[in-house]
Each structure stands twice: as C-alpha cells, then as structure tokens.
Amino acid sequence: MNRIAACFERLKEQGRQALIPYITAGDPAPGATVPTMHAMVEAGADIIELGIPFSDPMADGPTIQLACERSLKHGTRLLDVLDMVKTFREKDQETPVVLMGYLNPVEVLGYGAFAEQAAAAGVDGALIVDLPPEEAEGEFDQAMKANGLDIIYLLAPTTEESRIEQVCKAGSGYLYYVSVKGVTGSASLDVQAVADKLDVVRKYTNLPVGVGFGIKDAESAKAVSEVAEGVIVGSVLVNKIASLVQQQDEIPAQVSAIVAELRTAMDA
Amino acid sequence: MPIKTDLSTIAQMPDERGHFGPYGGRFVSETLMAALKQLEETYERLWRDPDFQAEFDRDLAHYVGRPSPLYHAVHLTELCGGAQIYLKREDLNHTGAHKVNNTIGQALLAKYTGKPRVIAETGAGQHGVASATVAARLGLECQVYMGAEDVQRQALNVYRMKLLGAEVISVESGTRTLKDAMNEAMRDWVTNVDDTFYIIGTAAGPHPYPKLVRDFQSVIGREARAQCLEQAGRLPDALVACVGGGSNAIGLFHPFIEDGDVRMVGVEAGGYGVESGQHAAPLTAGRPGVLHGNRTYLMEDDAGQILGTHSVSAGLDYPGVGPEHSYLKDTGRAEYVAINDDEAMDAFRTLTRVEGIMPAIESSHAVAHAMKMAKEMDKDQIIVVNLSGRGDKDIHTVAQLDGIQV
Numbered sequence: 313m314n315r316i317a318a319c320f321e322r323l324k325e326q327g328r329q330a331l332i333p334y335i336t337a338g339d340p341a342p343g344a345t346v347p348t349m350h351a352m353v354e355a356g357a358d359i360i361e362l363g364i365p366f367s368d369p370m371a372d373g374p375t376i377q378l379a380c381e382r383s384l385k386h387g388t389r390l391l392d393v394l395d396m397v398k399t400f401r402e403k404d405q406e407t408p409v410v411l412m413g414y415l416n417p418v419e420v421l422g423y424g425a426f427a428e429q430a431a432a433a434g435v436d437g438a439l440i441v442d443l444p445p446e447e448a449e450g451e452f453d454q455a456m457k458a459n460g461l462d463i464i465y466l467l468a469p470t471t472e473e474s475r476i477e478q479v480c481k482a483g484s485g486y487l488y489y490v491s492v493k494g495v496t497g498s499a500s501l502d503v504q505a506v507a508d509k510l511d512v513v514r515k516y517t518n519l520p521v522g523v524g525f526g527i528k529d530a531e532s533a534k535a536v537s538e539v540a541e542g543v544i545v546g547s548v549l550v551n552k553i554a555s556l557v558q559q560q561d562e563i564p565a566q567v568s569a570i571v572a573e574l575r576t577a578m579d580a
Numbered sequence: 581m582p583i584k585t586d587l588s589t590i591a592q593m594p595d596e597r598g599h600f601g602p603y604g605g606r607f608v609s610e611t612l613m614a615a616l617k618q619l620e621e622t623y624e625r626l627w628r629d630p631d632f633q634a635e636f637d638r639d640l641a642h643y644v645g646r647p648s649p650l651y652h653a654v655h656l657t658e659l660c661g662g663a664q665i666y667l668k669r670e671d672l673n674h675t676g677a678h679k680v681n682n683t684i685g686q687a688l689l690a691k692y693t694g695k696p697r698v699i700a701e702t703g704a705g706q707h708g709v710a711s712a713t714v715a716a717r718l719g720l721e722c723q724v725y726m727g728a729e730d731v732q733r734q735a736l737n738v739y740r741m742k743l744l745g746a747e748v749i750s751v752e753s754g755t756r757t758l759k760d761a762m763n764e765a766m767r768d769w770v771t772n773v774d775d776t777f778y779i780i781g782t783a784a785g786p787h788p789y790p791k792l793v794r795d796f797q798s799v800i801g802r803e804a805r806a807q808c809l810e811q812a813g814r815l816p817d818a819l820v821a822c823v824g825g826g827s828n829a830i831g832l833f834h835p836f837i838e839d840g841d842v843r844m845v846g847v848e849a850g851g852y853g854v855e856s857g858q859h860a861a862p863l864t865a866g867r868p869g870v871l872h873g874n875r876t877y878l879m880e881d882d883a884g885q886i887l888g889t890h891s892v893s894a895g896l897d898y899p900g901v902g903p904e905h906s907y908l909k910d911t912g913r914a915e916y917v918a919i920n921d922d923e924a925m926d927a928f929r930t931l932t933r934v935e936g937i938m939p940a941i942e943s944s945h946a947v948a949h950a951m952k953m954a955k956e957m958d959k960d961q962i963i964v965v966n967l968s969g970r971g972d973k974d975i976h977t978v979a980q981l982d983g984i985q986v
Contacts, residue, residue, distance in 0.1 A: 366884075368760075370608075370872065371609035371766075373767065377753055415607060419870055419884065420883065441609050443607060444606065468609075471613065471614060493611065493770065
C-alpha cells in the first residue's frame with residue numbers, strides 16, 4: 313500500500329479526516345519550504361500538496377500567482393522542487409507528498425523522466441491542473457502508473473454526472489473536489505451544495521475526496537470535514553507566507569499555527 | 581521541409597478532440613471542461629444551421645462591410661520590381677481590422693446561448709474594440725482584459741472601448757501584456773461561467789476555440805481566393821500574413837490548404853532580432869509546450885516557464901501561437917519567418933507613402949516580408965498579403981519612435 317492509501321486507511325480507522333495544506337515550493341525563497349513542511353506535519357497535516365511554481369497559473373487567483381512569482385524570482389525549477397521533497401524525506405518517510413502544478417514544466421522534463429525522478433525523490437502523486445484525464449491518457453498515465461504514483465484529478469461543481477464517472481475511473485489516491493466556481497482564494501463555499509455533489513461522486517468511486525477552494529478558517533474546515541474525507545487549504549497559508557517575506561524565520565511557526573488551528577477544529 | 585501528410589488530411593484538422601496532430605487539445609482545469617463542451621456542442625450545431633449562417637453572412641455584409649477588397653498595389657509592386665503584390669483589405673472592415681469577423685460570430689453564439697455578458701482579452705486593443713462593438717450592438721455587458729503595458733501604448737483603443745460601453749480592466753500580473761490578459765480572462769470565465777461568454781480573439785486557446793475562430797475568419801481566404809481568380813485569372817503563388825496568435829493568417833491560409841502550389845508564409849514578430857532573444861516568434865525560435873489550454877510552439881525557458889516577449893506591435897506580443905500553425909509548420913504546408921521591429925516600421929512608412937494606405941504595425945510585418953519576397957520573384961507571379969488592420973491606432977507609437985509628441 314502506498315503512503316496516500318495508508319494515510320486515508322489510518323484516518324478512517326481513527327474516524328478522522330485528512331488535513332491537506334498547500335504551499336508553493338520555493339515561496340518566498342527555497343530555504344523556507346522544507347522546514348515549513350515539517351512544521352505543518354507536526355501541527356497535524358496529513359498530506360502535503362506542494363506547488364510547482366509556474367509563470368502562468370491560469371486556474372489560480374492572485375494569491376498563488378504572486379507565490380509563483382516570488383518563487384520564480386529565485387529561479388525555482390521543477391528539479392529543485394523534487395530536491396526539496398528528497399530533503400523532506402530524510403526526516404519524514406510517512407507523510408504523503410503530492411505535487412500540484414501546471415503541465416508545461418513537466419512536459420519540458422518529459423513525462424517518463426518526471427515520473428521516475430519524482431518517485432525516486434519520494435513523491436506520492438501529482439495533480440496537474442491543466443491536464444484532464446482525456447489528455448493524460450496514454451503516455452502520462454502510463455509513466456505515472458509505472459512508477460507507482462497516483463494521479464489526482466479535479467472535480468468541479470460544473471462536472472456532469474457522466475463525466476464524474478469518467479474522472480473517478482481515471483483518478484487514484486484521492487479526488488480533489490473544487491468547491492466553488494472560481495479560482496483559488498475566491499468566494500466562500502456552500503457546504504450543503506458540496507455534500508450533495510459528493511453524494512453523486514460516491515456513486516462512482518470509493519476513493520476518498522478532498523475538498524478545496526474557499527476554505528478560509530477553522531469554521532469552514534470543520535464544516536467540510538463533516539462531508540468529505542479531506543480538507544484542502546492553500547490560499548490562507550500562502551497569504552500568511554506573503555505577509556512574512558521580510559521575516560522568513562517566522563514562516564514555519566506561523567504557518568503551522570494556522571494548520572494547528574484547523575486541525576483542532578476538525579477533530580473537535 | 582517536405583510535406584509528410586496529404587493535403588486533404590491537413591485541411592480536415594482538427595480531430596474530434598481538437599487535436600491538430602500533436603498540437604491543440606483541451607489542456608484546462610476541470611472547472612472549464614463543462615463550459616468548453618457546451619460551447620463545442622453549440623458551435624457544431626449552429627455552424628451547420630442555415631439560420632445562423634444567414635445571420636452571420638448578413639452581418640458580415642451589412643455591418644462589417646464585406647467582402648473586403650483585394651487591391652492590386654501597383655505602386656508597391658513597382659517599387660519592389662518583382663511579383664505582383666495584392667492587398668487583402670481587412671483594414672477596411674468596420675472597426676478597422678479582421679478581428680470583427682470573429683467577434684461577430686462569437687457574439688452570435690453568445691446571443692443564441694442566452695449569455696448576457698461577454699468578456700475578452702486584448703493586446704493591441706483591436707479585438708477588444710471589436711468585442712465592445714458587437715456587445716454594444718447586441719446589448720451585452722462587456723469587460724475587456726488588457727495588459728497594463730498595452731493599456732499605456734494603445735490608449736486610443738482603450739478610450740474607444742470605453743465609449744462603446746465596455747469596461748477595460750488593466751492587468752498588472754506577470755509581464756502585463758497579452759498573455760496575462762488571457763490568464764485573467766480565463767479566471768473571470770471560470771468564476772462567472774453561468775452567465776458569461778468568453779470571446780477569445782485569436783485562433784488559440786482550448787478546443788473548440790482554434791477551430792471556431794478559424795472558421796469565422798476563413799471568410800478572408802474564401803474571398804481572397806475568388807477575388808484573385810476573378811482579377812488575375814489564377815491563384816496566387818504565395819500568401820503572406822502576420823502571426824501573433826495567428827487568426828488573420830489562418831483565416832487567409834485555410835481555404836488554400838489543398839491548393840498545394842500556393843505557398844503560405846506566416847510572419848512573426850522578430851522584435852529586436854530573433855538572435856537578441858527579445859522577440860515574439862515562437863514558431864521561428866521556440867519549441868512545443870502547453871499554455872492557455874493547448875499544445876503549441878511557445879517561447880519558454882529550459883525549465884518550462886513562459887518567457888516575456890518583445891514586439892513593437894502589441895498585437896503580436898504573445899509567447900504562443902494558434903495550434904494549427906504549429907501543425908502547418910511541422911507538416912511543411914506553411915513556412916514561418918520573423919520580421920524585426922525596424923523592418924516592420926520601414927514597411928509601415930513605405931506603404932503609407934506609396935499607396936496611401938496606413939497599415940497596422942502588426943500587418944506591417946507581413947508587408948515587410950512580402951516586399952522582400954516580391955523582389956526575388958518574377959513579375960508574372962502573385963503575392964496576396966493580408967492587410968489585417970489599419971494603422972490609425974498606432975500613430976502614437978510611430979510618433980513616439982520619431983520623437984514627436986502628438
């Protein structure tokens with residue numbers, strides 16, 4: 313069993329939900345990332361989504377766009393991101409790490425090389441935002457499977473039932489349900505609408521579902537944890553990082569403080 | 581490069597999933613999939629619908645002013661001393677460029693699907709103006725995303741859009757040009773997908789946009805083909821068009837794809853020179869990658885980050901290109917070259933002085949290359965240049981280069 317499956321299994325036994333924080337690798341500087349990952353795990357994170365910075369993050373709002381720009385100012389490359397995971401794994405062999413980003417940096421490296429090197433670094437899966445199942449079919453899909461990596465796909469409020477079935481079949485690890493129409497960091501979510509949609513999703517899959525976009529605080533994290541197996545939180549953490557660009561030493565402690573707060577709310 | 585694929589196969593692209601060989605496709609977030617699928621279904625149905633076609637044709641005739649003339653530029657021809665140069669006068673269209681052919685079509689799609697709001701991205705402002713124009717006419721709310729740098733250098737078009745009732749949103753992210761405007765428009769669309777139609781201005785983006793924009797723009801090539809046969813009694817030897825995203829070029833080229841003897845030449849923005857790295861010529865100096873929903877030639881660094889571009893012309897200042905051009909390049913059916921800022925500005929001045937036609941700086945790139953080609957060709961040969969837009973919007977840029985305050 314891989315790390316992601318083991319993680320959800322363990323949580324299920326404990327009757328808890330996964331807390332899945334997102335940060336952009338190399339934001340605001342390469343040195344900040346690995347200590348923040350460790351601090352988040354200590355504060356109760358179950359899986360870490362690590363963003364691969366991209367110059368044109370189309371599906372993200374200004375928060376993540378600026379995080380990418382801060383990271384790219386230091387020239388953070390996909391290979392540097394893999395190195396960060398490798399360093400993280402020196403102290404943590406248990407917490408799953410999922411890379412999240414856009415296709416072009418992956419395409420430049422080559423699907424086969426990406427999958428091999430990601431697996432070797434200790435990555436467990438990838439969510440490529442602009443690579444839907446139709447386009448992943450074939451080379452990307454095979455490269456990921458051959459290296460034991462999960463492909464995490466998105467589902468949206470606009471995804472029709474026939475397509476939900478298709479995406480559920482293609483995905484592995486977990487599914488990422490985008491709770492609102494919009495980009496990351498936008499409007500607040502409607503938990504009842506999420507619950508209704510997840511009822512449909514569960515007709516087609518036993519995979520755990522993480523819900524992201526629009527989770528801003530302990531209250532929304534708690535509400536989502538009552539309807540989904542995972543709570544994904546990004547912009548709130550990235551905004552905190554943005555506010556600490558001048559005090560980078562503070563980043564692991566202050567970001568993990570938010571994670572701890574969400575954890576407490578979810579477990580209450 | 582030899583043509584590896586037979587011409588009718590090339591002409592029939594894209595396939596049902598929007599692929600032009602390895603290019604094109606639908607590389608978008610799940611949040612956009614439903615909207616694109618709906619657009620594809622709507623488009624495929626309406627494009628075959630006689631009522632829709634009739635309304636589109638009527639608008640092109642009586643609102644845009646089509647057919648646009650094919651003008652034999654005898655003075656320019658004489659100056660070059662070679663092939664006969666004909667200009668396809670898209671600059672004479674209502675709003676002053678080819679862009680309106682597409683916005684008329686897409687606004688009709690918006691109308692038929694009942695969306696009350698349209699958004700658009702724009703570089704030089706021509707597509708923004710064309711979108712604002714059709715929105716005004718159909719009573720649609722219109723917001724136009726434009727890079728902050730382009731807002732500066734195309735102030736006249738910004739004001740035109742405002743007069744037409746559109747809101748221009750200045751985009752400060754990234755390189756503050758066309759690509760960033762497109763990012764912001766996509767973000768808007770994801771958020772407001774229920775009531776909003778996204779009028780993409782060029783033959784790029786996710787499927788079905790490259791196809792439908794091409795189909796709407798192909799009126800250029802269909803007319804040019806018939807006009808050339810009528811005026812010269814034969815097909816042209818070469819077609820020349822500027823390529824940013826590539827909508828005017830694909831509109832001219834596509835109806836000629838199966839005419840194997842007609843050369844097709846796309847002219848990219850060479851900026852300060854391709855060797856300088858400061859340009860916007862992905863087909864000439866880039867490599868394939870994925871951006872804005874499609875696989876195509878891009879300007880990117882070796883880590884896959886999209887590079888900033890430079891061109892004196894805002895409309896060509898884009899790091900990608902429509903996927904069909906990538907396919908035409910690889911199959912060898914079309915060739916692509918780059919013309920530098922200086923060469924384009926020289927052509928701008930030349931055409932203005934010898935023909936009394938002031939071209940857009942974008943179109944001046946095509947004129948510059950056609951002049952080079954004409955000199956190497958015989959007098960009984962024919963070049964058709966797509967004069968995709970008029971230069972009024974560029975007068976401030978030209979004056980500034982001359983050090984004159986207008």
